[in-house]
Every structure is written in structure tokens, then in C-alpha cells.
Amino acid sequence: MMPADLTDSGAFGATLTIDLDALVSNWRLLGERAGTEAGTEAGAVVKADAYGIGIEPAVTALDKAGCRSFFVAHVSEAIRARKVAPDATIYVLNGLLPGAAETFAAHGLSPVLGSHEELLEWASFRQTGAQVRPAALHVDTAMNRLGLWPGEGLNLARERSGVIAAAGIGLVMSHFASSEDEADPANARQIAAFAEIAAALPDVPASLKNSSGHFLKGCPSYQLTRPGYALYGGNPTPGKPNPMRPVVGLEATIIQTREVEDGTQVGYNGRWTAKGRRRLATICLGYADGYPRNGSWTDSATGGSAMIGDVPCPFVGSVSMDLIIIDVTGAPQDAAKRGASVRLIGGPLDLETVGAGAKTIGYEILTNLGRRYHRRYIGG
Numbered sequence: 427m428m429p430a431d432l433t434d435s436g437a438f439g440a441t442l443t444i445d446l447d448a449l450v451s452n453w454r455l456l457g458e459r460a461g462t463e464a465g466t467e468a469g470a471v472v473k474a475d476a477y478g479i480g481i482e483p484a485v486t487a488l489d490k491a492g493c494r495s496f497f498v499a500h501v502s503e504a505i506r507a508r509k510v511a512p513d514a515t516i517y518v519l520n521g522l523l524p525g526a527a528e529t530f531a532a533h534g535l536s537p538v539l540g541s542h543e544e545l546l547e548w549a550s551f552r553q554t555g556a557q558v559r560p561a562a563l564h565v566d567t568a569m570n571r572l573g574l575w576p577g578e579g580l581n582l583a584r585e586r587s588g589v590i591a592a593a594g595i596g597l598v599m600s601h602f603a604s605s606e607d608e609a610d611p612a613n614a615r616q617i618a619a620f621a622e623i624a625a626a627l628p629d630v631p632a633s634l635k636n637s638s639g640h641f642l643k644g645c646p647s648y649q650l651t652r653p654g655y656a657l658y659g660g661n662p663t664p665g666k667p668n669p670m671r672p673v674v675g676l677e678a679t680i681i682q683t684r685e686v687e688d689g690t691q692v693g694y695n696g697r698w699t700a701k702g703r704r705r706l707a708t709i710c711l712g713y714a715d716g717y718p719r720n721g722s723w724t725d726s727a728t729g730g731s732a733m734i735g736d737v738p739c740p741f742v743g744s745v746s747m748d749l750i751i752i753d754v755t756g757a758p759q760d761a762a763k764r765g766a767s768v769r770l771i772g773g774p775l776d777l778e779t780v781g782a783g784a785k786t787i788g789y790e791i792l793t794n795l796g797r798r799y800h801r802r803y804i805g806g
């Protein structure tokens with residue numbers, strides 16, 4: 427066992443703090459928004475190791491709080507979730523791969539079926555008398571990624587005794603392509619296309635909202651929602667204040683500091699040149715910990731920063747595999763010395779800011795959170 431308290435964690439060089447109470451409180455907040463009182467249930471998307479925070483602790487905490495429906499991408503993830511949530515419904519978004527039905531049955535998993543072939547394969551597996559849970563039907567209303575065309579879905583829905591009945595469909599769903607952008611006209615088109623499908627299957631519970639969907643005006647909640655990013659503290663309303671509680675904090679330790687003269691080149695291939703005398707510090711994490719190399723400030727590109735107190739300290743030179751060099755010239759000397767702690771995620775360094783510093787999105791920062799950090803779980 428790794429020691430759980432902060433005094434010991436100094437030895438690990440980088441500590442990821444995961445607040446499971448905040449996770450549960452975010453799930454409750456989204457449920458309230460979706461209308462749990464009116465009978466809508468908030469599910470939880472826990473694919474990609476629960477967006478990097480750890481699938482077992484996340485599912486355990488949410489299951490205990492009353493979450494009944496989980497979504498993952500892969501069967502391997504579903505099997506891990508099943509171990510800690512023996513009774514929940516676990517949907518596998520990537521659907522039914524050829525010959526995989528036995529595995530779904532063995533673990534009581536629900537495939538999200540997105541093509542005629544998948545429907546037929548699942549239906550014929552059910553006809554053998556196999557004990558399975560209800561499956562979901564995925565209709566693609568914009569992404570051109572997975573799911574039946576809306577027209578195809580409508581045709582099948584209208585053949586009452588057809589393949590939809592034979593496949594034992596217990597949920598019909600679609601996924602937004604740009605719900606974080608309220609102004610995108612694609613949202614209204616998707617809402618309308620999905621409404622037609624849901625109306626054609628009046629006895630089947632429906633699900634449309636991802637995180638940002640909860641904040642879209644004019645979007646019905648149906649019976650089940652599928653938030654992911656916002657559960658983990660990501661902002662579902664980019665550009666507006668974040669209604670969610672932060673779940674993830676990341677701190678790293680300074681290994682050594684040095685002063686460099688004007689014109690000194692720093693890091694691999696000398697991609698950053700000091701302008702004037704600078705004080706630098708080297709900290710205990712790098713791209714092998716999921717910290718993107720694209721977050722480096724170079725002579726020609728902007729990048730991300732760490733914080734010491736409220737002083738931003740830019741990543742200078744190339745982010746290396748295990749180390750990042752930061753410019754601590756603006757920070758007080760005694761707060762920027764060997765053994766001192768530097769913040770990488772948390773406070774003003776929210777997921778969106780960190781993502782933007784690395785020319786990516788908060789989702790990618792979360793799902794790449796390193797496997798060798800000292801992980802400290804609180805609450806739950």
C-alpha cells in the first residue's frame with residue numbers, strides 16, 4: 427500500500443488528488459438539472475478509466491450514491507465496473523463485436539447496438555435462450571461515427587415485431603456532436619431527429635444528454651442521461667462559470683533550481699532561449715505522465731504553466747518524458763526551492779486552461795492522467 431497522507435507523498439514527486447465527494451456531488455447536481463424528481467435518472471459515463479480518475483473508485487462511489495446505469499467504451503472496462511457494481515446496468519458504447527455475445531452474457535453487460543448486423547447477431551443469440559440483460563439501440567443523429575441512420579432506426583421502430591423486439595432493446599440513445607456550443611444549429615437538428623425516434627418507440631426509455639446536454643435549452647431529459655466530463659469537474663458550459671466542483675488536483679515537487687544567463691538555451695534541442703537572467707526549476711513529471719509535449723513554451727510557440735502560489739511559471743523548453751522545466755523567476759525564492767510543491771491542475775489551472783495551454787481539450791488532459799502519480803483519494 428502507498429501511504430495515504432500528504433507528508434509521505436513528498437517522496438513520490440507528483441501527487442494526484444481525487445475528490446470522490448465532489449464526483450458524487452457533481453452527479454447529484456446533474457441529476458437535479460435533468461429532473462430526477464420528474465423521473466429522469468442520471469447515469470455516469472466511466473469509460474477511459476473513469477476519464478483517468480480510476481474506474482473502481484469512481485464506480486464504487488457513484489454506485490453507493492445510487493447511480494444505477496454506467497457507460498463504458500470497452501468490454502474490458504465493463505468487466506472492471508461489474509466487479510464493483512454487481513447490480514448496475516453497464517452499457518458498452520462500442521457495441522457488439524463479432525462473437526462477443528457470450529462475454530456480454532457471462533458478465534451481465536448491455537451492448538449498445540448500432541447497426542443492423544449487431545441487432546441481428548444479438549437477437550439470434552437471445553433466441554438460443556441465453557440469459558442476457560436488455561441492450562441499447564444507438565441512433566446516429568449527426569456524428570457519422572456509430573449508430574443506425576435516423577431513417578433506418580425509424581423503419582425498424584415501426585416494424586413492431588421485428589428485430590428491435592427480438593433484440594430486447596431497453597434503451598434508445600443518440601449522442602450530441604457539439605452540445606458544448608449552445609449556438610450550434612446542429613443541436614436543434616439532433617434534438618428534433620431524436621424526438622422522432624423516441625416517439626416511434628414509446629415504450630423504450632430514451633437517453634440523449636451528455637454533460638453539456640444538461641445545459642442546452644430546449645433539450646428534453648428523457649429517462650436517462652449520460653454525463654461524463656462534468657462529473658469529473660470539467661466545465662460543461664465553456665466560456666461561462668463552471669457549475670461543477672473540481673474533482674482532480676495535481677501537484678509536483680521541485681527537484682532542483684538554477685539561474686541561467688540571457689541567451690541560454692534550455693531543454694532538448696534548445697528550443698527555448700532565456701531572455702535575460704532567469705531562474706528555472708525542474709519538476710517531477712513529464713509526457714510519460716500524460717503531460718502533453720505540446721504544452722512547452724519554445725522560441726516560436728506558446729504553452730502552458732504551473733503555479734507557485736498565484737504566480738504562473740511557464741513550461742520552458744520541451745516537456746521531457748519524466749521532467750518539466752519551469753521558469754520560476756516571478757515566484758518568491760523560498761517557495762521555489764528544492765522540495766517545494768508546484769500546482770499543475772487545480773484553482774485557476776482548471777481543466778480547460780490546462781488543455782488550452784497544451785493546444786488540446788480538458789478531456790484529453792483528464793484521460794491521460796499519469797499512472798505513476800501518487801494517487802490520493804478523498805471522500806467517497
Ligand SMILES: *Cc1c(COP(=O)(O)O)cnc(C)c1O
Pocket residue numbers: 471519600601635636637638652653654655656
Ligand atoms: C463519452 C460519451 C458520453 C459522455 O460525454 P461527455 O461530454 O463527457 O459528458 C456520452 N455518450 C456517449 C455516446 C459517449 O461516447
